[in-house]
Amino acid sequence: MRNRQRIFDEARSAVSGGETTLTLNELARRAGVGVGTVYRLFPSQRIMLESVLEEAVHELAEAATAAGGSPDPAGALLDFLRTALLAALAQPGLIEVLITGTDETDSLRRAKEQLTEVTSRMLARIHPAPALTGENLLKLLCGLIHAVSEHPEERQAAAIDNYIDVLRAGLA
Numbered sequence: 001m002r003n004r005q006r007i008f009d010e011a012r013s014a015v016s017g018g019e020t021t022l023t024l025n026e027l028a029r030r031a032g033v034g035v036g037t038v039y040r041l042f043p044s045q046r047i048m049l050e051s052v053l054e055e056a057v058h059e060l061a062e063a064a065t066a067a068g069g070s071p072d073p074a075g076a077l078l079d080f081l082r083t084a085l086l087a088a089l090a091q092p093g094l095i096e097v098l099i100t101g102t103d104e105t106d107s108l109r110r111a112k113e114q115l116t117e118v119t120s121r122m123l124a125r126i127h128p129a130p131a132l133t134g135e136n137l138l139k140l141l142c143g144l145i146h147a148v149s150e151h152p153e154e155r156q157a158a159a160i161d162n163y164i165d166v167l168r169a170g171l172a
């Protein structure tokens with residue numbers, strides 16, 4: 001159990017630091033365990049990445065659920081997108097996990113389905129309804145994440161504001 005936690009903690013630390021392509025052999029070395037121990041926990045590098053980022057997907061679903069209860073659904077959508085953009089910029093690899101259509105872990109697939117359902121309900125509350133589904137919204141989010149990340153770090157907050165303003169105008 002301690003080895004499992006040490007491996008997971010090391011993987012989370014590496015991914016948070018931007019090492020989204022960390023090899024499992026290197027993960028084993030850093031965690032001070034045998035390679036077989038790591039492969040039993042994470043049979044592939046992709047499963048390691050999905051496992052580490054699954055919590056972030058759950059947090060996005062929780063943020064969308066909270067936003068969905070707002071009396072201003074369009075404003076709630078924009079607030080959710082801002083929260084999601086900031087979370088994704090702080091969490092390397094999240095865009096890759098969100099945009100991928102096929103997931104190696106059932107738990108991540110279920111988390112993404114929940115996020116899609118919650119965002120679909122949020123969109124359904126906006127009148128007139130935007131021509132978006134929850135799935136399309138997540139793809140738009142990934143595009144926004146990419147666009148914002150192309151800006152220098154000191155200009156990313158302003159870029160988020162600009163993109164949100166464009167979306168606000170589109171919803172109006």
